[in-house]
Amino acid sequence: MMLDFTYAMLRQLYEEILCSGYEIIPFLHFLTGETRPKAIILRHDVDNRIGNALKIAVLERDLGIRSSYYIRYRKHLFDSTVLKKIADLGHEIGYHYEDLTAARGDIRKAISRFEVNLARFRALYPVKTICMHGSPFSKWDNRLVWTEYDYHDFGIVGEPYFDIDYNKVLYLTDTGRRWDGVNVNVRDKVRTSYRYSLRSTCDIIDEFRRNSLPDRVMINIHPHSWHDGGLLWLRELVWQGAKNMVKYVLIRRSTPADL
Secondary structure, three states, rough: OOOOHHHHHHHHHHHHHHOOOOEEOOOHHHHHOOOOOOEEEEEEEEOOHHHHHHHHHHHHHHOOOOEEEOOOOOOOOOOHHHHHHHOOOOOOOEEEEOOHHHHHOOOHHHHHHHHHHHHHHHHOOOOEEEHHHOOOOOOOOOHHHOOOOOOHOOOOOEEEEOOOOOOOOOEEOOOOHHOHHHHHHOOOOOOOOOOOOEEEEEHHHHHHHHOOOOOOEEEEEOOOOEEEHHHHHHHEEEHHHHHHHHHHHHHHHHHOOOO
């Protein structure tokens, strides 16, 4: 039996999506381009392990897939060589912003930080879309910076938590290294009328085989959760399990603002 959250399983998922007649596209293309009747918006939140993101970017290129990579501004992630390689493979680069958390809730400081970091990314790639980082252990929701500012004023076309109608687009995310992590998911969640119970990647593959998913789906894949197996795979399993327990307690104590 194939392990879940491996590159082999991810390839199988992609191949099944393509065989099911879906087009796989970046978020920017969904907002500004023409799409087929059946489309998957493929997004990656790069929270850690930029090397994993590059491996997945290569895998996607080999399958003829283009997707969106949202990257935090951190020293271990903001690697200009790797980012250029991902972009050269045909993928979209976006800013995975967490400025309100970094500014400890000061919105004016947060927007200044956002503008500086956006310029750093744009020195490498013409960023047009952004996506908030959930910062699950922070009391500040990074999206709240847009209660006083408008990201369109910075030349941004869209943000997935604001510019998709999730009653028309099914949202699937592997946050917490599981696909049914609503009880351990602090902020990576959306308001939707869809109700699916999908625990594993195999469950999602089976749904595509049965042609039982909507015509529009956004899939959010965190590269740091995926490995070839071995010690890194096991380490991620144990680490995410421990984090999920802490997040579960946090959620039960207080629910963060849901925009």
